[in-house]
Amino acid sequence: MKKVNGAILQRDGKTYGIMTHTPSGIVTPGDLEHIAAVGRKFHIPIMKITSGQRMILAGIPAEDVDSVFKELGPLGTPDLGPCVKFVQACLGTESCTWGSQDSIGLASKIEALVQDKKFPAKVKIGVSGCQRSCSESQLRDIGLIGTTRGWIVLFGGNGGRKPRVADPIAYGLSESEACDLVGRLLDFYQKHGQSQERTARFMERIGIDTLKSELLSMIPYINLDKV
Numbered sequence: 158m159k160k161v162n163g164a165i166l167q168r169d170g171k172t173y174g175i176m177t178h179t180p181s182g183i184v185t186p187g188d189l190e191h192i193a194a195v196g197r198k199f200h201i202p203i204m205k206i207t208s209g210q211r212m213i214l215a216g217i218p219a220e221d222v223d224s225v226f227k228e229l230g231p232l233g234t235p236d237l238g239p240c241v242k243f244v245q246a247c248l249g250t251e252s253c254t255w256g257s258q259d260s261i262g263l264a265s266k267i268e269a270l271v272q273d274k275k276f277p278a279k280v281k282i283g284v285s286g287c288q289r290s291c292s293e294s295q296l297r298d299i300g301l302i303g304t305t306r307g308w309i310v311l312f313g314g315n316g317g318r319k320p321r322v323a324d325p326i327a328y329g330l331s332e333s334e335a336c337d338l339v340g341r342l343l344d345f346y347q348k349h350g351q352s353q354e355r356t357a358r359f360m361e362r363i364g365i366d367t368l369k370s371e372l373l374s375m376i377p378y379i380n381l382d383k384v
């Protein structure tokens with residue numbers, strides 16, 4: 158995918174798209190007004206909310222890319238290579254009737270943990286506050302699902318042309334254990350994944366037994382009988 162300074166070439170082959178930085182899709186009225194003002198100023202023809210709870214501002218000529226990023230400030234995300242593309246969260250206990258855990262709170266802690274890290278391929282993370290799994294956690298590279306007994310952590314899922322349901326790795330974790338496990342899984346993938354290999358293909362290549370013997374068996378809060 159061709160890029161100019163962190164903006165992505167669009168279908169027309171001559172204009173670019175810029176992603177907003179709106180973690181978990183949470184925005185203030187000020188954020189929305191600022192993004193709208195940038196859209197007006199640069200006559201951006203397409204502004205769309207994406208499935209990753211971000212917005213893409215599309216149809217930007219190459220010569221405006223740097224200026225749009227500058228005007229967006231922290232609300233813009235340059236796409237600079239394989240990294241965590243988004244940490245998606247549902248409403249969870251913040252406001253959903255069904256929420257068992259604070260999905261937005263955990264997503265923000267994970268966001269801080271993975272910021273600026275590079276991986277063999279892009280990584281998508283979905284945090285759901287209950288087992289209804291509105292963030293489609295089973296189809297994310299890293300998935301988290303809240304239950305009344307703590308967090309379930311999943312690894313190696315994706316959608317796309319060859320979908321894969323993620324492997325459940327641990328159950329009943331506290332928030333700090335869940336964050337710790339996400340960090341360990343991503344470190345392991347960073348170290349052993351091949352270039353451009355998504356976590357789904359990585360898990361198909363190495364298998365759950367290798368993950369158990371080389372990583373999970375060393376983590377005290379994981380019950381290997383349940384993996």
Ligand code: SF4
Pocket residue numbers: 247248249250253254255256257260285286287288289290291292
């Ligand atoms: S996953 Fe559960 S807590 Fe989250 S929005 Fe859906 S129903 Fe609500």
